[in-house]
Amino acid sequence: MLATLGEVPSGPGWAFEWKWDGQRAIAVFRGGQCHLYSRNGNDVTQLLPRTRRSALRGAPRPRGRRRR
Template sequence: MLATLGEAPSGEGWAFEFKWDGARALVETDSARTYVWSRHRNNFSSHFPEIVAGVPAALGGRQAILDGEIVVLDVAGRPSFSRLQRRLRIPTHTAWESSATGCLSVRTPERAELR
């Protein structure tokens, strides 16, 4: 769901999260292959080789679909949308500081605990 501008709710029972300023992404993985998709279904796998390599290892080869946000950090560790835009224009195998965060769901054939 895309964020929309509005008045912040008040009162008990409301929680807020930090705006990461990243790009929404789906990561599909199984024991044979992993893909990184944009919300418009563009294949960004070549732009994020560390995610393609890291997610299957983190999940132990289990099949999953991760719905989250990819964030590129600047040298001070702050989210940088301009660095993310540069990263999306140039497929690279150069090491960049990035992280996938805000995972919303995981679907696996059997229940699996993620750590």
């Protein structure tokens, strides 16, 4: 997830996003819960509560469970 300067990829099979400002995190969903991790593997869930809530709203629900 470390941003580096370079050419924008193109062609089939490529996707990219612009990072204008802020932080990046990987969202991991398990058992109806969401945890956010930095590119170094640090748990940043408590630092980004709004991002966690947004991720949970957009996440598919596990079958047979209700999201809180």
